[in-house]
Amino acid sequence: MTRRSVLLLVLASSLARAEGRRATDAYLDETRARWERLARQIWDTPELGLSETRSAAALVEVLQKEGFHVTWGVGGEATAFVATAGSGTPVVALLAEYDALPGLSQAAGQPKKQPLKEGAPGHGCGHNLLGTAGVAAAVAANRERQARKLQGTIQLFGTPAEEILFGKTFMIRDGAFKSTDVVLTWHPDDQNRVTNRTRLAVSAVDVQFFGRAAHAAASPWLGRSALDALMLFDHALALMREHIKPTARIHRVLREAGEAPNIIPDHTRAEYWLRDSTGDSVSEMLGRLRKAADGAALATETRAQVDLTFSVREPVPNDALDAVVQRELERVGPPRFDEAEVGFAKAMQKELGFEELGLATSVMPYAQKNGGTASSDIGEVSAAVPLAELNVATRPLGTAAHHWAQTSCAAHPVGYKGMAVAAKVLGASAVDLLADPAAVKAAKDAFVVATKGKPYVTPLPPDVKPHAPR
Numbered sequence: 001m002t003r004r005s006v007l008l009l010v011l012a013s014s015l016a017r018a019e020g021r022r023a024t025d026a027y028l029d030e031t032r033a034r035w036e037r038l039a040r041q042i043w044d045t046p047e048l049g050l051s052e053t054r055s056a057a058a059l060v061e062v063l064q065k066e067g068f069h070v071t072w073g074v075g076g077e078a079t080a081f082v083a084t085a086g087s088g089t090p091v092v093a094l095l096a097e098y099d100a101l102p103g104l105s106q107a108a109g110q111p112k113k114q115p116l117k118e119g120a121p122g123h124g125c126g127h128n129l130l131g132t133a134g135v136a137a138a139v140a141a142n143r144e145r146q147a148r149k150l151q152g153t154i155q156l157f158g159t160p161a162e163e164i165l166f167g168k169t170f171m172i173r174d175g176a177f178k179s180t181d182v183v184l185t186w187h188p189d190d191q192n193r194v195t196n197r198t199r200l201a202v203s204a205v206d207v208q209f210f211g212r213a214a215h216a217a218a219s220p221w222l223g224r225s226a227l228d229a230l231m232l233f234d235h236a237l238a239l240m241r242e243h244i245k246p247t248a249r250i251h252r253v254l255r256e257a258g259e260a261p262n263i264i265p266d267h268t269r270a271e272y273w274l275r276d277s278t279g280d281s282v283s284e285m286l287g288r289l290r291k292a293a294d295g296a297a298l299a300t301e302t303r304a305q306v307d308l309t310f311s312v313r314e315p316v317p318n319d320a321l322d323a324v325v326q327r328e329l330e331r332v333g334p335p336r337f338d339e340a341e342v343g344f345a346k347a348m349q350k351e352l353g354f355e356e357l358g359l360a361t362s363v364m365p366y367a368q369k370n371g372g373t374a375s376s377d378i379g380e381v382s383a384a385v386p387l388a389e390l391n392v393a394t395r396p397l398g399t400a401a402h403h404w405a406q407t408s409c410a411a412h413p414v415g416y417k418g419m420a421v422a423a424k425v426l427g428a429s430a431v432d433l434l435a436d437p438a439a440v441k442a443a444k445d446a447f448v449v450a451t452k453g454k455p456y457v458t459p460l461p462p463d464v465k466p467h468a469p470r
């Protein structure tokens, strides 16, 4: 930055503070079109986990122009990066996610399902907004850090493969968050709130059965069916559902189930995900799943193999850090949607058969257990370092992520307005923390209490490397 632009920023900063509006807000308002273009660029080229080369490069380009130092390839993931600006403590970090989901291609701003390309990926979780707002907040906070000559470091973690729930876990194992004091992040949603104590822990396993092939008509007695084993196993888990906690979830897809009915299948494979409100409960269910696999193998004279593919715990709550973000969320306020946007939201709700409630118009008061039950690898980050998560409305009330509705809104003013609020809240919160070491200390103290001072232990087996789903 030139001396003149620093002086102008200092002036803008003090003026904005005088009128209750922050310099980070003012900067983000002035540069709004730039962030919307970036979010749209990422939306236009949706990339699946570990393949987000163009999306990550687009974010890094902006950060480098702003003077951030960037390291690529963290945690053995080519599309992971860490961008750093400033020096010393406190070290305040923001997160960016940018992966898309398979099969959620959808025309922008359409209230009805209308894939741009049938079966192609799409930003059905709004990670184009998530990543862009994280970067915008980091840039805005860094400008104010320079203008006010604040001590400390701003980090922006580019975290790939969130949808396959392990991007950040590998980054942590690689030591990426070692020097970080606090982490702030957000997720697109249908509400405006600071989330805590609702996301579920999850473990995923690959279950395989190995049998013996035979001609299904000529000599079936010589075969041992890996499909029989898989069906018996799946039935055992279906029965187990009656005997798990109401908070638990079991879901699956069958990946390989034989080639032709006249060949006894000698190999089958399926993916099962186990979720509950605590990682301990998930571990207990995993033990039962392993018994069911061995039992099915015993009954069918086949062999079972169960491999853990990832594991994510429930986020560790941090009320002290949440308070910083809640205060800024209440100051910035909810996205202000206009009549046309509310009309669009209601048309979408009508199409989906939901109540036509429009869009969230308020900020939820802070409460324990605000948020949704979807899992995220931010759970792992929160167990390694204090973390707070924000939700901002980027889609109509009642609609969910992992749906074409979010893809549609993620390249539409409804999504962009939510993104702008998220960037302002996160940018101002990051500056609050840089300027107030006591607030950082309070977050770290709360973290020690919540984790009972136990060091972070990775759930990843030592030999597991990041890989896209088979």
Ligand SMILES: [Zn+2]
Binding pocket: 125, 126, 127, 162, 187, 401
């Ligand atoms: Zn997501």
